[in-house]
Amino acid sequence: MSTTCSSGAHDKHDVYAAQCPCRDVLDLLANKWAALAIGALEGGPLRFGELQRRLQGISPKVLTQTLRRLEEHGFLHREVYPAVPLHVEYSLTDLGRSVAVPLSALRTWVETNLDQLGV
Structure with a gap:
C-alpha cells in the first residue's frame, strides 16, 4: 500500500493513499453536519442562530467546530460586522459553491431513495 499522496506517473493526489491530505477533506465533506451546513448556505449568507435553527439537532459546540x-x-467565509451585539454571517466561497453541487445531488439521492434503504 502506498503511503504517499502521489499516484505515480502524473503526481496527482490519490485519496486511497494512506497519507494523502485528500482524506482529511473527504472526511470533512462526508460529515453529515458539514454537508448540511453547506446545503443550508446555498441560499445565501446566514447567521449562526439561523444555521442552528436550519440544522435541527446540531449543538452549538458541534456547529461551531463544523x-x-x-x-x-x-x-x-466568515464576515464579522461591527455592531452591538456582534453580527457574524457565514457564506459559501467559490470553492464552497463548487462542492455544494455534488453534495446537493447526494442529499437529493438520499431523500429520493430512503424508502428503498430500509431505514
Whole structure:
C-alpha cells in the first residue's frame, strides 16, 4: 500500500493513499453536519442562530467546530460586522459553491431513495 499522496506517473493526489491530505477533506465533506451546513448556505449568507435553527439537532459546540473546519479548508467565509451585539454571517466561497453541487445531488439521492434503504 502506498503511503504517499502521489499516484505515480502524473503526481496527482490519490485519496486511497494512506497519507494523502485528500482524506482529511473527504472526511470533512462526508460529515453529515458539514454537508448540511453547506446545503443550508446555498441560499445565501446566514447567521449562526439561523444555521442552528436550519440544522435541527446540531449543538452549538458541534456547529461551531463544523463552521471552523469548513472555513479553515476554504469552503466558507466568515464576515464579522461591527455592531452591538456582534453580527457574524457565514457564506459559501467559490470553492464552497463548487462542492455544494455534488453534495446537493447526494442529499437529493438520499431523500429520493430512503424508502428503498430500509431505514
